Amino acid sequence: MASSPQSYQKRQRELRKKEKKAEKQAIRHGKTAAKKEEDDNDDGPDEDALLEEFRVLNETFADGGVSQDDFDYRKAEIFAAMGLGDPPEPREDAADAADEAAQSAD
Structure with a gap:
């Protein structure tokens, strides 16, 4: 039995939402990791x-x-x-x- 086109479209929308969410999280985590690296490389006293x-x-x-x-x-x-x-x-x-x-x- 084939699924209806509406179900397929709904799954595709949900998949795109998940992908966008994953991209945003990767960007956020990437920025926080970059900030931590900058903090570690500060020119503070030895x-x-x-x-x-x-x-x-x-x-x-x-x-x-x-x-x-x-x-x-x-x-x-x-x-x-x-x-x-x-x-x-x-x-x-x-x-x-x-x-x-x-x-x-x-």
């Missing part, structure tokens, strides 16, 4: 370098080469660069702190 800097700072502090205030300030800067906290408040003697930070990095 986490390994920041962790190494913190390790050196921690060792210098343990040896007594850095004061408690300087250690806390630099630690807050490093953690803020990694996105783990808020940046520290600027110090009054910012020029002196920058010199000390440069010396501790050496």
